[in-house]
Amino acid sequence: MVFSIGQKAFLEEQFLKLIPENKAGSYFYALIASTESYQNISRQMAVLPGVHKVDVLSEAQIKDEVKGILGSLQINLNQTSMDLNYAGLKIIYAKDLKPRAQELVRDYLTHLAGEGNITLGAIKLNDQTLDKRNQFINVIKSWGYSLYLFIVCIFWMISLLSIRAKIAEASYLLESYQRKRKVGVKMASFGLSLIFVLSSATTFILGMPQLLNLSLAFMIFVVGIILHSKKYQWENH
Amino acid sequence: MLNQSGSLNKKKNKGPPGPIGPVFYCEDVSVEFNEIRALKNIQLTIERGEIIFVTGASGAGKTTLLKLLSGLQEPTSGKIIRPNYYSGKKNLYISNVFQDLRLMGKYTCEENLMFAYDSSIYKDKAEFMQDMNELTKILGIKDRLHLKINQANGGLQQKIAIVRSLLTRPDILIADEPTSSLDTENAKRLFDVFNLYNAKRGLTVVWATHNKELCKSFTGRIIHLDNGRLVYSGHACFI
Numbered sequence: 191m192v193f194s195i196g197q198k199a200f201l202e203e204q205f206l207k208l209i210p211e212n213k214a215g216s217y218f219y220a221l222i223a224s225t226e227s228y229q230n231i232s233r234q235m236a237v238l239p240g241v242h243k244v245d246v247l248s249e250a251q252i253k254d255e256v257k258g259i260l261g262s263l264q265i266n267l268n269q270t271s272m273d274l275n276y277a278g279l280k281i282i283y284a285k286d287l288k289p290r291a292q293e294l295v296r297d298y299l300t301h302l303a304g305e306g307n308i309t310l311g312a313i314k315l316n317d318q319t320l321d322k323r324n325q326f327i328n329v330i331k332s333w334g335y336s337l338y339l340f341i342v343c344i345f346w347m348i349s350l351l352s353i354r355a356k357i358a359e360a361s362y363l364l365e366s367y368q369r370k371r372k373v374g375v376k377m378a379s380f381g382l383s384l385i386f387v388l389s390s391a392t393t394f395i396l397g398m399p400q401l402l403n404l405s406l407a408f409m410i411f412v413v414g415i416i417l418h419s420k421k422y423q424w425e426n427h
Numbered sequence: 428m429l430n431q432s433g434s435l436n437k438k439k440n441k442g443p444p445g446p447i448g449p450v451f452y453c454e455d456v457s458v459e460f461n462e463i464r465a466l467k468n469i470q471l472t473i474e475r476g477e478i479i480f481v482t483g484a485s486g487a488g489k490t491t492l493l494k495l496l497s498g499l500q501e502p503t504s505g506k507i508i509r510p511n512y513y514s515g516k517k518n519l520y521i522s523n524v525f526q527d528l529r530l531m532g533k534y535t536c537e538e539n540l541m542f543a544y545d546s547s548i549y550k551d552k553a554e555f556m557q558d559m560n561e562l563t564k565i566l567g568i569k570d571r572l573h574l575k576i577n578q579a580n581g582g583l584q585q586k587i588a589i590v591r592s593l594l595t596r597p598d599i600l601i602a603d604e605p606t607s608s609l610d611t612e613n614a615k616r617l618f619d620v621f622n623l624y625n626a627k628r629g630l631t632v633v634w635a636t637h638n639k640e641l642c643k644s645f646t647g648r649i650i651h652l653d654n655g656r657l658v659y660s661g662h663a664c665f666i
Contacts (some may be wrong), residue, residue, distance in 0.1 A: 363531070367544035367595050369520060424529050 191346045192389035194339055195407040197399050202335060206327060213358045214242045215283040218296070219255055219311035221276050228277035232300045235279070240287045240295055247278030255311075284314065343410075350414050353381075358422040365421075378418035387412045449508075450475045450519060450631055451496050456505035458491050465491040467508040467655040469505070470655060473633065475519075475598075478625055479636040480645055480663070483652035489635040490526065492652065493601050496633060497523050505601075510599065522597035524605045530576045536587045537572040543594035555594065562590045565620055581608035588615060593624060600624075603655040611640045618645075 194201065228246065236244045247255070255278065281299065283292055292313060300308055302402045361374030386408065393399045432469065451473040458466040464486045469516035473479060473496075477578035481489050485573060494500035498509055498521070517577045530539050540559055549555040563569040566586045593599055600621070606614035618641060624630040636642065642663065 264614070359531075363542045366529070367522070367543045367591060369547055371594075424525075424527075 191342050191410070192386060192404070192407045193393045193396075194342045195360040195400075197226045197337060197393055197396055199311070199400075200396055201338070202331065205330065205334070209326065213285050214316050216292070216313050216315050217280055217282040220279045220281060220303075221252070221256075221298055221309040221311075222279065223307040224248075225277050225308075227303070228279065231299070234281055234302060235281060235295075235299060238292045238295060238298065240284050242280060242284045243282040245280040245282070247280060251280040252276070269393045283313075293297050323331075324359055346410070349415070354378075354417060362422040362424060372419075374418040374420075374422060375415065378415045379408070382411050382414050383406060439493070449473060450510050451633075452506075452508040453502075454506040456495065456502040456507050458488075458495060458500060459503040463542065464503075464655055466495065466502075469495075469657050471650070471657060475631055476625065476629045478621065478632040478647045479634065480642060480647070480649045481517070481633060481652065482637070482642060482649055486654075487652040488655040489652055490493060490603055492650075493523075493633065493635055493657075495605050497521055497601050499523075519598035520595065521599045521601060522592040522595045524588050524600070524602035525590045526603040526607075528584055530584055530588060530591075532577045533575065535573055535575050536568070536579060536583065539576060539587055540572070540591050540594060543591045545595065548596050558594055558596075562620065563595055564589065566616065582610075582613065585609060586613075586617070589620075595618070596628070598628075599633070602632070602634045604635050606612065606636060606638050606641065611638070614638055614641050615644070628644065 222231065232244050232246055235241055279299075281295065283295065287295075287397065296310055300310070357374050357377050361377065364370050364373045392400075393404070447474045451471065456466060456469040456471075457464055457588045469492065483489050488635040491500060495502060495507060496509065510521070531542075537559075539635060540563075544552065544555045549558075560569065563572060566589075568583055568586050568590075571579070571583055576581070576587070579587070585605060589602065589605050592602070606617060609617065621630065621632050622632070625632060645663045647663060648661060649659065649663045650657060
């Protein structure tokens with residue numbers, strides 16, 4: 191808990207490392223005027239260096255794309271004239287692929303499908319995926335840490351309460367049958383102080399912790415010790 | 428068989444070093460629970476080295492009186508002076524045997540007794556073990572110390588609770604019906620142990636009991652309570 195509170199920046203950094211990096215780069219659409227060979231083309235494109243992924247578009251997706259293009263050209267076509275025999279592919283480049291390499295991929299695709307059988311769309315930036323990742327990172331930064339801290343504190347409280355029962359039991363017996371006083375608070379002080387010192391040391395080893403947060407952790411430990419200061423009664427056993 | 432008379436109260440010079448005189452002094456003490464008066468205007472003095480039986484019917488206020496003497500209960504009104512072990516001057520240690528025994532069920536009898544090992548009163552563990560062996564032998568439970576409390580019968584549990592209290596080497600032992608699960612013979616044997624500690628160490632014993640057989644053979648002081656009132660405090664032979 192001390193570590194979690196004291197090393198917020200370190201933990202965030204470690205967690206963000208775990209989020210898979212966006213390997214997809216920009217993309218373009220291709221319409222192939224024959225549905226017979228598109229699967230073979232798709233396979234060959236997928237293994238091509240510089241290509242991250244090849245998606246085969248469904249008929250509905252193709253129609254939407256075509257409508258969008260035609261709409262932008264202010265051309266109106268009726269439904270029947272759109273029932274063409276073509277297949278659509280979405281070629282996603284690997285991230286940071288150079289423009290020259292991107293052109294080579296497009297040329298290779300044209301070569302595979304045949305120049306007269308293919309229409310290539312413009313290369314578009316993959317902003318959406320990038321946005322999603324950034325959004326996720328922002329969510330993590332804004333309340334992910336708080337949630338993590340909340341869970342850690344809950345576990346801490348549960349373990350503290352389970353230990354409290356044992357300490358209280360031992361404390362009662364030692365105070366009742368030995369000439370000792372305030373056994374519970376002494377045991378708690380020793381144990382919790384030891385844990386605090388060790389965990390603080392670990393936190394410092396990993397870098398300078400946030401001292402304000404560390405003081406908060408210290409306060410939680412003090413509360414833990416105060417919880418044991420109450421004299422235990424056997425009736426609570 | 429030892430003399431069952433609480434004899435040390437008359438032989439103060441032979442008693443162990445320490446404060447001599449009253450260990451408990453109650454003046455007009457009353458205890459109320461939810462407007463029910465459990466003890467009414469108790470006037471009582473207990474001298475060091477006495478062995479006292481507290482008798483009375485159930486609900487007469489015996490347990491409340493013992494809790495009051497132990498410091499586990501404060502009076503609602505009146506004044507009580509108790510020895511305070513930690514005050515430094517009246518360094519008397521009180522040990523209790525409770526009616527509910529307060530043993531750890533998941534531990535063995537021996538482990539429960541080990542809770543009484545206090546390095547500040549025993550030279551070493553061997554001395555403690557010697558005391559433990561002696562007491563458990565007298566009470567005939569030495570061969571049953573390996574049993575878990577949950578597996579032990581009521582009599583054994585009661586003996587363990589008493590031995591644990593005696594192992595604390597108390598100056599005052601307050602026992603709430605410690606022989607309720609014991610037959611007369613065992614109860615007498617236990618009383619012999621108390622007498623032995625009274626003679627050896629000047630142990631003051633305040634013992635609440637229902638055991639009529641034991642009371643009959645007792646020649647010390649008996650305190651009789653009735654409905655929260657102390658109706659008799661005097662020599663057993665006059666009751």
